[in-house]
Amino acid sequence: MKITKLSTYRVAPRWMFLKMETDAGISGWGEPVLEGHARSVEAAVHELGSALRGHDPRRINDIWQMLYRTGFYRGGGVLMSAIAGIDQALWDIKGKALGVPVYQLLGGLARDKVKTYSWVGGDRPADIIRDIEARLAQGFDTFKMNACEEMAIIDSSRAIDKAVAKVAEIRSAFGNEIEFGLDFHGRVSAPMAGALIRELEPYRPLFIEEPVLAEQAEYYPRLAAKTSIPLAAGERMYSRFEFKRVLQAGGIAILQPDLSHAGGITECHKIAAMAEAWDVALAPHCPLGPIALASCLHVDFISWNAFIQEQSMGIHYNQGSDVLDYVLNKEDFQLDGGHIRPFVRPGLGVELDEERIVEQAKSAPDWRNPLWRHADGSVAEW
Protein backbone atom coordinates (compact mmCIF):
# COMPACT_ATOMS: atom_id res chain seq x y z
CA MET A 1 0.00 0.00 0.00
CA LYS A 2 1.29 3.45 -0.90
CA ILE A 3 0.30 7.00 0.04
CA THR A 4 -0.89 8.84 -3.08
CA LYS A 5 -2.41 12.16 -2.00
CA LEU A 6 -2.86 14.58 0.90
CA SER A 7 -5.70 17.12 0.88
CA THR A 8 -6.39 19.70 3.59
CA TYR A 9 -9.66 21.42 4.40
CA ARG A 10 -9.83 24.40 6.73
CA VAL A 11 -13.35 24.53 8.14
CA ALA A 12 -15.54 26.34 10.67
CA PRO A 13 -15.25 26.99 13.50
CA ARG A 14 -11.40 27.01 13.55
CA TRP A 15 -10.32 23.53 12.52
CA MET A 16 -8.56 21.74 9.69
CA PHE A 17 -9.08 18.22 8.42
CA LEU A 18 -6.55 16.20 6.42
CA LYS A 19 -7.51 13.44 4.02
CA MET A 20 -4.75 10.96 3.15
CA GLU A 21 -5.42 8.70 0.17
CA THR A 22 -3.71 5.45 -0.84
CA ASP A 23 -3.43 3.31 -3.95
CA ALA A 24 -5.43 0.62 -2.12
CA GLY A 25 -8.58 2.75 -2.11
CA ILE A 26 -8.40 3.24 1.68
CA SER A 27 -8.24 6.78 2.96
CA GLY A 28 -7.56 8.10 6.43
CA TRP A 29 -8.38 11.36 8.15
CA GLY A 30 -6.46 13.50 10.60
CA GLU A 31 -6.98 16.87 12.27
CA PRO A 32 -3.75 18.87 12.07
CA VAL A 33 -4.53 22.25 13.54
CA LEU A 34 -3.25 24.85 15.95
CA GLU A 35 -6.07 27.20 16.82
CA GLY A 36 -5.41 30.60 15.26
CA HIS A 37 -2.56 29.23 13.13
CA ALA A 38 -4.41 26.90 10.77
CA ARG A 39 -2.82 28.35 7.63
CA SER A 40 0.71 27.87 9.02
CA VAL A 41 -0.05 24.26 9.94
CA GLU A 42 -1.60 23.70 6.51
CA ALA A 43 1.64 24.88 4.86
CA ALA A 44 3.64 22.61 7.17
CA VAL A 45 1.44 19.60 6.38
CA HIS A 46 2.09 20.01 2.66
CA GLU A 47 5.79 20.74 3.14
CA LEU A 48 6.27 17.64 5.31
CA GLY A 49 3.73 15.61 3.35
CA SER A 50 5.45 16.09 0.01
CA ALA A 51 8.00 13.48 1.14
CA LEU A 52 5.31 10.90 1.91
CA ARG A 53 4.04 10.04 -1.55
CA GLY A 54 4.95 6.42 -2.36
CA HIS A 55 5.55 5.47 1.29
CA ASP A 56 3.69 2.59 2.96
CA PRO A 57 1.26 4.27 5.42
CA ARG A 58 1.36 1.21 7.68
CA ARG A 59 4.97 2.01 8.69
CA ILE A 60 3.76 4.65 11.12
CA ASN A 61 6.81 4.55 13.40
CA ASP A 62 9.18 5.06 10.50
CA ILE A 63 7.14 7.87 8.97
CA TRP A 64 6.85 9.62 12.34
CA GLN A 65 10.61 9.55 12.87
CA MET A 66 11.20 10.66 9.29
CA LEU A 67 8.89 13.67 9.73
CA TYR A 68 10.32 14.55 13.13
CA ARG A 69 14.05 13.99 12.64
CA THR A 70 14.88 14.65 9.02
CA GLY A 71 13.71 18.26 9.10
CA PHE A 72 16.73 19.01 11.33
CA TYR A 73 14.72 21.81 13.01
CA ARG A 74 11.91 20.33 15.04
CA GLY A 75 9.29 20.77 17.70
CA GLY A 76 6.95 23.67 18.36
CA GLY A 77 3.23 24.01 17.83
CA VAL A 78 3.15 24.35 14.05
CA LEU A 79 5.42 21.47 13.05
CA MET A 80 4.16 19.11 15.77
CA SER A 81 0.51 19.84 14.91
CA ALA A 82 1.26 19.03 11.28
CA ILE A 83 2.90 15.74 12.32
CA ALA A 84 -0.03 15.07 14.67
CA GLY A 85 -2.64 15.27 11.91
CA ILE A 86 -0.56 13.16 9.51
CA ASP A 87 -0.04 10.60 12.28
CA GLN A 88 -3.78 10.38 13.03
CA ALA A 89 -4.51 9.75 9.35
CA LEU A 90 -1.89 6.97 9.26
CA TRP A 91 -3.49 5.21 12.26
CA ASP A 92 -6.91 5.60 10.64
CA ILE A 93 -5.64 3.94 7.46
CA LYS A 94 -3.90 1.14 9.32
CA GLY A 95 -6.99 0.36 11.40
CA LYS A 96 -9.19 0.36 8.32
CA ALA A 97 -6.71 -1.84 6.41
CA LEU A 98 -6.70 -4.40 9.24
CA GLY A 99 -10.40 -4.00 10.07
CA VAL A 100 -9.91 -3.04 13.74
CA PRO A 101 -10.27 0.09 15.87
CA VAL A 102 -7.02 1.92 16.63
CA TYR A 103 -7.15 1.00 20.34
CA GLN A 104 -6.86 -2.66 19.33
CA LEU A 105 -3.61 -1.86 17.50
CA LEU A 106 -2.33 -0.21 20.70
CA GLY A 107 -2.85 -3.30 22.84
CA GLY A 108 -6.57 -3.17 23.53
CA LEU A 109 -8.86 -1.57 26.07
CA ALA A 110 -7.70 -0.69 29.56
CA ARG A 111 -11.20 0.52 30.52
CA ASP A 112 -14.82 0.09 29.44
CA LYS A 113 -15.67 3.76 29.00
CA VAL A 114 -14.07 7.20 29.28
CA LYS A 115 -15.44 10.00 31.43
CA THR A 116 -15.68 13.40 29.75
CA TYR A 117 -16.17 16.89 31.06
CA SER A 118 -17.82 19.93 29.65
CA TRP A 119 -16.78 23.59 29.38
CA VAL A 120 -18.97 26.20 31.04
CA GLY A 121 -18.87 29.97 31.24
CA GLY A 122 -17.09 31.04 28.05
CA ASP A 123 -13.95 33.14 27.63
CA ARG A 124 -14.95 35.41 30.47
CA PRO A 125 -16.54 33.37 33.23
CA ALA A 126 -20.19 34.41 33.39
CA ASP A 127 -23.57 32.69 33.62
CA ILE A 128 -21.79 29.66 35.04
CA ILE A 129 -24.61 28.51 37.32
CA ARG A 130 -27.08 28.45 34.43
CA ASP A 131 -24.56 26.65 32.18
CA ILE A 132 -23.83 24.01 34.80
CA GLU A 133 -27.54 23.37 35.35
CA ALA A 134 -28.03 22.83 31.61
CA ARG A 135 -25.06 20.45 31.43
CA LEU A 136 -26.12 18.54 34.52
CA ALA A 137 -29.38 17.82 32.71
CA GLN A 138 -27.30 16.32 29.87
CA GLY A 139 -25.62 13.92 32.28
CA PHE A 140 -22.31 15.70 32.97
CA ASP A 141 -21.12 16.05 36.55
CA THR A 142 -17.65 17.46 35.83
CA PHE A 143 -16.90 20.84 34.31
CA LYS A 144 -14.13 23.23 33.45
CA MET A 145 -14.17 26.99 33.38
CA ASN A 146 -11.80 29.90 33.13
CA ALA A 147 -10.89 31.00 36.64
CA CYS A 148 -10.58 34.69 35.88
CA GLU A 149 -10.43 37.36 33.22
CA GLU A 150 -7.33 39.47 32.57
CA MET A 151 -4.93 39.36 35.50
CA ALA A 152 -2.06 41.84 35.59
CA ILE A 153 1.43 40.74 36.59
CA ILE A 154 0.69 42.27 39.99
CA ASP A 155 -3.05 42.69 40.37
CA SER A 156 -5.39 43.88 43.12
CA SER A 157 -7.05 42.01 45.95
CA ARG A 158 -10.31 42.90 44.17
CA ALA A 159 -9.24 40.81 41.18
CA ILE A 160 -8.60 37.84 43.46
CA ASP A 161 -11.89 38.36 45.33
CA LYS A 162 -13.81 38.42 42.06
CA ALA A 163 -12.35 35.09 40.93
CA VAL A 164 -12.86 33.47 44.34
CA ALA A 165 -16.45 34.73 44.66
CA LYS A 166 -17.37 33.00 41.40
CA VAL A 167 -16.04 29.68 42.64
CA ALA A 168 -17.68 30.11 46.05
CA GLU A 169 -21.00 30.71 44.29
CA ILE A 170 -20.65 27.42 42.40
CA ARG A 171 -19.87 25.38 45.51
CA SER A 172 -22.73 26.96 47.40
CA ALA A 173 -25.14 26.23 44.52
CA PHE A 174 -24.11 22.63 43.86
CA GLY A 175 -22.19 21.49 46.93
CA ASN A 176 -20.04 18.45 46.26
CA GLU A 177 -22.43 17.05 43.65
CA ILE A 178 -20.17 18.36 40.91
CA GLU A 179 -16.47 18.59 40.21
CA PHE A 180 -14.82 21.40 38.33
CA GLY A 181 -11.39 22.25 37.05
CA LEU A 182 -10.25 25.88 36.94
CA ASP A 183 -8.25 26.98 33.92
CA PHE A 184 -5.89 29.85 34.69
CA HIS A 185 -5.21 29.76 30.91
CA GLY A 186 -1.73 31.20 31.35
CA ARG A 187 -3.44 34.49 32.30
CA VAL A 188 -2.01 34.49 35.79
CA SER A 189 1.57 35.50 36.48
CA ALA A 190 3.83 33.62 38.87
CA PRO A 191 3.51 36.35 41.55
CA MET A 192 -0.32 36.18 41.48
CA ALA A 193 -0.73 32.42 41.02
CA GLY A 194 0.34 31.51 44.56
CA ALA A 195 -2.10 33.96 46.15
CA LEU A 196 -5.01 32.93 43.92
CA ILE A 197 -4.42 29.20 44.45
CA ARG A 198 -4.30 29.67 48.22
CA GLU A 199 -7.65 31.51 48.22
CA LEU A 200 -9.26 28.87 45.98
CA GLU A 201 -8.06 25.92 48.02
CA PRO A 202 -11.10 25.73 50.40
CA TYR A 203 -13.40 25.17 47.38
CA ARG A 204 -11.48 22.07 46.34
CA PRO A 205 -11.37 22.38 42.56
CA LEU A 206 -10.59 19.10 40.81
CA PHE A 207 -7.48 20.70 39.32
CA ILE A 208 -5.95 24.02 38.35
CA GLU A 209 -4.85 24.17 34.73
CA GLU A 210 -1.90 26.17 33.39
CA PRO A 211 -1.43 27.93 36.75
CA VAL A 212 1.32 29.80 34.94
CA LEU A 213 2.42 29.65 31.30
CA ALA A 214 4.32 26.63 30.05
CA GLU A 215 7.37 28.84 29.55
CA GLN A 216 7.32 29.48 33.31
CA ALA A 217 7.22 25.73 34.05
CA GLU A 218 9.95 26.07 36.69
CA TYR A 219 7.22 27.51 38.94
CA TYR A 220 5.10 24.34 38.81
CA PRO A 221 6.97 22.50 41.58
CA ARG A 222 7.09 25.65 43.73
CA LEU A 223 3.34 26.23 43.37
CA ALA A 224 2.57 22.55 43.94
CA ALA A 225 4.55 22.58 47.19
CA LYS A 226 2.14 25.21 48.55
CA THR A 227 -1.19 23.54 47.68
CA SER A 228 -3.05 20.26 47.77
CA ILE A 229 -4.97 21.11 44.57
CA PRO A 230 -3.65 18.99 41.68
CA LEU A 231 -1.97 21.14 39.04
CA ALA A 232 -2.48 20.37 35.35
CA ALA A 233 -0.66 21.50 32.20
CA GLY A 234 0.38 20.33 28.78
CA GLU A 235 -1.68 21.88 25.98
CA ARG A 236 1.30 24.09 25.08
CA MET A 237 3.89 21.32 25.20
CA TYR A 238 4.54 19.44 22.01
CA SER A 239 6.69 16.33 22.50
CA ARG A 240 8.05 13.73 24.92
CA PHE A 241 11.15 15.83 25.14
CA GLU A 242 9.28 18.79 26.62
CA PHE A 243 7.13 16.63 28.89
CA LYS A 244 10.28 14.90 30.11
CA ARG A 245 11.52 18.13 31.67
CA VAL A 246 8.21 18.87 33.35
CA LEU A 247 7.93 15.36 34.78
CA GLN A 248 11.50 15.48 35.98
CA ALA A 249 10.96 18.84 37.73
CA GLY A 250 7.76 17.62 39.42
CA GLY A 251 4.71 19.61 40.48
CA ILE A 252 2.27 18.64 37.75
CA ALA A 253 -0.31 16.01 38.77
CA ILE A 254 -2.19 15.85 35.47
CA LEU A 255 -0.65 15.96 31.99
CA GLN A 256 -2.80 17.40 29.21
CA PRO A 257 -1.08 16.73 25.89
CA ASP A 258 -3.19 17.68 22.87
CA LEU A 259 -3.50 14.86 20.34
CA SER A 260 -3.56 17.42 17.51
CA HIS A 261 -0.59 19.43 18.78
CA ALA A 262 1.83 16.97 20.37
CA GLY A 263 2.77 14.65 17.52
CA GLY A 264 -0.46 12.64 17.40
CA ILE A 265 -1.31 9.19 18.70
CA THR A 266 2.22 7.84 18.25
CA GLU A 267 3.72 10.53 20.48
CA CYS A 268 0.91 10.96 23.01
CA HIS A 269 0.57 7.33 23.98
CA LYS A 270 4.28 7.45 24.83
CA ILE A 271 3.73 10.66 26.82
CA ALA A 272 0.91 8.85 28.66
CA ALA A 273 3.25 6.00 29.55
CA MET A 274 5.92 8.42 30.76
CA ALA A 275 3.32 10.12 32.96
CA GLU A 276 2.25 6.76 34.43
CA ALA A 277 5.82 6.11 35.47
CA TRP A 278 5.70 9.34 37.54
CA ASP A 279 2.22 8.58 38.98
CA VAL A 280 0.87 11.48 36.96
CA ALA A 281 -2.64 11.32 35.49
CA LEU A 282 -3.57 11.92 31.86
CA ALA A 283 -6.36 14.19 30.64
CA PRO A 284 -5.80 15.01 26.96
CA HIS A 285 -6.58 18.57 25.88
CA CYS A 286 -9.28 18.73 23.19
CA PRO A 287 -11.28 21.87 22.37
CA LEU A 288 -11.19 20.68 18.73
CA GLY A 289 -13.16 18.60 16.25
CA PRO A 290 -14.24 14.98 15.92
CA ILE A 291 -10.99 13.46 14.60
CA ALA A 292 -8.95 15.07 17.37
CA LEU A 293 -11.49 13.85 19.92
CA ALA A 294 -11.50 10.31 18.55
CA SER A 295 -7.69 10.28 18.62
CA CYS A 296 -7.74 11.35 22.29
CA LEU A 297 -10.27 8.66 23.13
CA HIS A 298 -8.18 5.88 21.59
CA VAL A 299 -5.28 6.90 23.84
CA ASP A 300 -7.66 7.15 26.84
CA PHE A 301 -9.06 3.69 26.12
CA ILE A 302 -5.59 2.13 26.35
CA SER A 303 -3.94 4.30 29.03
CA TRP A 304 -4.42 3.23 32.65
CA ASN A 305 -3.74 6.73 33.99
CA ALA A 306 -6.26 8.54 31.73
CA PHE A 307 -8.95 9.82 34.09
CA ILE A 308 -11.02 12.30 32.12
CA GLN A 309 -11.36 13.66 28.59
CA GLU A 310 -12.03 17.21 27.50
CA GLN A 311 -14.50 17.52 24.62
CA SER A 312 -15.88 20.58 22.90
CA MET A 313 -19.50 19.76 22.05
CA GLY A 314 -21.34 23.05 22.56
CA ILE A 315 -18.19 24.96 23.63
CA HIS A 316 -18.26 28.74 23.18
CA TYR A 317 -15.68 28.60 20.36
CA ASN A 318 -17.81 26.40 18.13
CA GLN A 319 -19.51 29.15 16.16
CA GLY A 320 -20.81 28.02 12.78
CA SER A 321 -20.17 24.29 13.24
CA ASP A 322 -20.05 21.92 16.18
CA VAL A 323 -18.16 18.66 16.70
CA LEU A 324 -20.84 16.30 15.41
CA ASP A 325 -21.89 18.45 12.44
CA TYR A 326 -19.15 16.81 10.36
CA VAL A 327 -19.82 13.28 11.66
CA LEU A 328 -22.17 10.76 10.02
CA ASN A 329 -22.00 8.14 12.81
CA LYS A 330 -23.17 10.52 15.53
CA GLU A 331 -24.53 7.60 17.54
CA ASP A 332 -20.97 6.45 18.32
CA PHE A 333 -20.31 9.76 20.10
CA GLN A 334 -23.41 9.56 22.28
CA LEU A 335 -22.63 10.42 25.87
CA ASP A 336 -23.97 8.13 28.54
CA GLY A 337 -23.84 9.92 31.89
CA GLY A 338 -20.97 11.98 30.52
CA HIS A 339 -19.08 8.86 29.37
CA ILE A 340 -18.11 7.68 25.87
CA ARG A 341 -17.80 3.99 25.07
CA PRO A 342 -15.15 2.50 22.77
CA PHE A 343 -15.81 2.90 19.07
CA VAL A 344 -16.49 -0.29 17.14
CA ARG A 345 -15.70 0.89 13.62
CA PRO A 346 -12.21 0.25 12.22
CA GLY A 347 -9.53 2.95 12.29
CA LEU A 348 -10.32 6.06 14.32
CA GLY A 349 -14.02 5.19 14.09
CA VAL A 350 -15.21 8.50 12.63
CA GLU A 351 -17.31 8.48 9.47
CA LEU A 352 -17.00 12.01 8.12
CA ASP A 353 -19.46 13.97 6.02
CA GLU A 354 -17.01 14.71 3.23
CA GLU A 355 -19.52 16.69 1.20
CA ARG A 356 -20.06 19.06 4.11
CA ILE A 357 -16.31 19.37 4.69
CA VAL A 358 -15.63 20.28 1.06
CA GLU A 359 -18.51 22.76 1.05
CA GLN A 360 -17.49 24.37 4.36
CA ALA A 361 -13.86 24.65 3.25
CA LYS A 362 -14.96 27.08 0.52
CA SER A 363 -15.74 29.72 3.14
CA ALA A 364 -13.61 28.80 6.15
CA PRO A 365 -13.36 31.60 8.70
CA ASP A 366 -9.86 32.74 9.68
CA TRP A 367 -10.30 32.32 13.41
CA ARG A 368 -7.84 34.37 15.45
CA ASN A 369 -7.13 34.40 19.15
CA PRO A 370 -8.65 37.56 20.63
CA LEU A 371 -6.39 40.48 21.55
CA TRP A 372 -6.95 41.48 25.16
CA ARG A 373 -5.44 44.50 26.85
CA HIS A 374 -5.07 45.54 30.45
CA ALA A 375 -6.58 48.78 31.74
CA ASP A 376 -3.28 50.58 31.05
CA GLY A 377 -3.29 49.48 27.40
CA SER A 378 -0.60 46.79 27.67
CA VAL A 379 -1.21 43.41 26.05
CA ALA A 380 -2.90 40.87 28.31
CA GLU A 381 -2.63 37.10 28.08
CA TRP A 382 -5.88 35.67 26.74
Ligand SMILES: [Mg+2]
Ligand atom coordinates in the same frame (compact mmCIF):
# COMPACT_ATOMS: atom_id res chain seq x y z
MG1 LIG B 1 -6.46 25.21 28.94
